[in-house]
Amino acid sequence: MGPAMAERVRVKAMMPPGHVRTPSYLRGKTGVIERALGPFPNPEQLAYGLPAPEQPLYRVRFTMSEIWGDAAERPSDTLDAEIYAHWLERV
Numbered sequence: 479m480g481p482a483m484a485e486r487v488r489v490k491a492m493m494p495p496g497h498v499r500t501p502s503y504l505r506g507k508t509g510v511i512e513r514a515l516g517p518f519p520n521p522e523q524l525a526y527g528l529p530a531p532e533q534p535l536y537r538v539r540f541t542m543s544e545i546w547g548d549a550a551e552r553p554s555d556t557l558d559a560e561i562y563a564h565w566l567e568r569v
Contacts, residue, residue, distance in 0.1 A: 480534045481511045486569040487538060489561060497525035500565045508569055509540040512558055520562065534563040 481487050491506035499521050517532035524530045538561050543553035 480514065480563050481536065481566060481568060483511050483513060485511045487511060487536075487566045488569050489538070490565050490567055492565070497522055500561055501559065503545060504540065504559055504561070507540055507544050509538040509544065509559075512537040512539045515560060518562075520564075522562075535560055536563065536566065538566070 486508060487510070488508045489500060489504045489506060493502075493505070513536070515535040515537060518535050519530035520533045521530070537558050540557050540559065541553065542550035542555045542557065545557065
């Protein structure tokens with residue numbers, strides 16, 4: 479079972495080579511699950527014509543202060559990103 483709605487998660491700070499769907503500026507950052515979107519074939523494998531088992535996809539909400547720190551113009555504004563479960567870890 480994956481993370482639940484409103485649960486805090488961290489995007490793994492991995493830097494694998496190749497086709498990656500997780501923005502680098504979100505890696506290592508902490509957000510909350512806004513909602514589960516369902517399972518989808520892993521696009522990181524589909525890009526290479528490999529078998530792509532379905533992975534749960536989540537919409538994760540981050541504050542600008544989490545992403546940009548003291549440089550955030552509006553620290554409480556938010557950004558939502560859709561991130562696959564294999565990139566997330568519970569906090």
